[in-house]
Amino acid sequence: MDIDDILLTTEEAMDKAVDYLKQELRGVRTGRASMALVEYIKVDYYGSPTDLRQLALISVPEPTQILIKPFDAASSQQIVKSIQNADLGLNPVAEAKQIRMVIPSLSGERRVQLIGSVKQMGEQAKVAVRNARRDGNKHAEQAVKDKTLHLSEDDEKQAKQDIHDLVKKYEKQVSDLVAAKTKEITEI
Secondary structure, rough: HHHHHHHHHHHHHHHHHHHHHHHHHHHHOOOOOOOHHHOOOEEEEEEEEEEEEHHHEEEEEEEEEEEEEEOHHHHEEEEHHHHHHHOOOOOOOOEEOOOEEEEOOOOOHHHHHHHHHHHHHHHHHHHHHHHHHHHHHHHHHHHHHHHHHHHOHHHHHHHHHHHHHHHHHHHHHHHHHHHHHHHHOOOO
């Protein structure tokens, strides 16, 4: 593997870590309604765990309300049960052919818990970025040892510097995402 491939592979791994963090943060509850809170809840649909977004139309008619319209009315009770089991602090109410949830405002204690959880997710993403750096540096060292590639120690140093720059870039992205989500949680 040459230096360009190593850098590309390392950057892809770091990018995946940041993308995963973005997905995780979408599911963190804030004071306002978001479809991301419930769309990936698993519902036992005829014995098969299925994402809620595949079983119903999810909408946010008001900033503090989520409306779920199941495609199959028979699945309403299973959806309600799954939302209650997801432990999001939401109370779904089944009405005729739809399920309505009012998002209560967060207590100060719950906000502190959520901020701690968000920071922990950010640290996990940073660890994944650093692991990608470690792997990239190992590959760079191996590439220099491989005499068929004709790489010098200066090439290795440059590759490690480029990887270090990538780490700084992606760690800043993670920090920015965590700060934005923290600000969103603290807004009343």
